[in-house]
Amino acid sequence: MQLLDLFRQITGQDYTGVIDTNPGMSPVDVSGLEVRDLYRGLRGEDVRALQVLLINHNAGPKALELQRVTATGFFVGYTEEALIEYQEQYKITPATGYFGSSTRAHMKEIGLSGLWW
Numbered sequence: 001m002q003l004l005d006l007f008r009q010i011t012g013q014d015y016t017g018v019i020d021t022n023p024g025m026s027p028v029d030v031s032g033l034e035v036r037d038l039y040r041g042l043r044g045e046d047v048r049a050l051q052v053l054l055i056n057h058n059a060g061p062k063a064l065e066l067q068r069v070t071a072t073g074f075f076v077g078y079t080e081e082a083l084i085e086y087q088e089q090y091k092i093t094p095a096t097g098y099f100g101s102s103t104r105a106h107m108k109e110i111g112l113s114g115l116w117w
Contacts, residue, residue, distance in 0.1 A: 028052055028071075038099035040080050048073035050083070050099055053112055060085040 028049035036042075038050055051071035054063050062085040066078045080097035087095035092106050 026052070037101075038075055040075050040077070040097065042075045043073050045073060047075045047079065050075075051079055053107065054079070054082045054086055057112060058082060058086045058089065060089065 028045055033044070033046050036046065038047055048071045051066060051073070055067045055071060060082070062078070062081040066082040069078050083099060083103070084095050084097040087093075087097070087103060090106055090110075092103050
């Protein structure tokens with residue numbers, strides 16, 4: 001079953017033609033959202049913002065898979081795998097797919113914007 005089919009089944013919504021799968025997606029406005037660590041099972045605009053950053057700034061195979069399913073706002077396997085790939089690429093330890101203070105600080109340090117800085 002395709003991921004979008006699963007979302008359709010869970011939410012009852014048809015995402016066809018609504019989700020932008022183009023690389024170079026526009027950053028998500030997270031101003032006003034509470035700062036929180038992100039991990040598998042969460043959903044929200046902050047998760048979508050992380051997905052956009054991973055799609056736009058990571059050219060590895062896992063990021064390309066995430067790009068294929070696009071930034072949905074659901075932190076599932078594709079997001080976790082792309083985040084682990086990013087963490088490994090930049091030697092952020094531990095590379096667990098958990099978006100916390102270490103990964104956030106690294107992204108801020110290298111000049112990425114989009115998640116509370």
